[in-house]
Amino acid sequence: DQQVKQNSPSLSVQEGRISILNCDYTNSMFDYFLWYKKYPAEGPTFLISISSIKDKNEDGRFTVFLNKSAKHLSLHIVPSQPGDSAVYFCAASAQGGSEKLVFGKGTKLTVNP
């Protein structure tokens, strides 16, 4: 039962353009969402997060948008750089539950020079 879904296994964009990575969730109890970035042979590193009381959070080139009614969030990277090439995981945690993150399967982003 996938509670967090990243339906695009891969995405390829040109350097300088916008990268949009999407994530859908099914559990309405989720109230905190995170994006992690993972390079090969390394552990996931925290990128940006958003609470369900917000619909947007921005950090430099990275912006996360949350649409609670659609149970959808997205990560925008502008402008995309070759160093952004990695696997991006969406994760969520539930209000009142034991504190664990539920991860999506990841989307592999390739930024071409």
Added chain:
Amino acid sequence: DTAVSQTPKYLVTQMGNDKSIKCEQNLGHDTMYWYKQDSKKFLKIMFSYNNKELIINETVPNRFSPKSPDKAHLNLHINSLELGDSAVYFCASSQDAARFSSGNTIYFGEGSWLTVV
């Protein structure tokens, strides 16, 4: 100066063996975790410890036994290894077991690649 470090990074072993993966964090965090990334790439929690106390156990076979000698260490011991145990095991830590927020998020180690043959 690695924040969450785990050893070994790569481990190849035969079915039926017993093996351990060690994890240490130098972040001063109270909570530590083991996550497993299987062949389908899903990253799923296995265990969580807060101040050496088990707080999450996600229906993991009892061949897997975590041990936390102190809050900076969380080791994973696996008995009678099976082919299906082949995966990447990630250790992680967070400030505490309170709700996740911008001030309390999870930091991961680099992973331990376990291959059972």
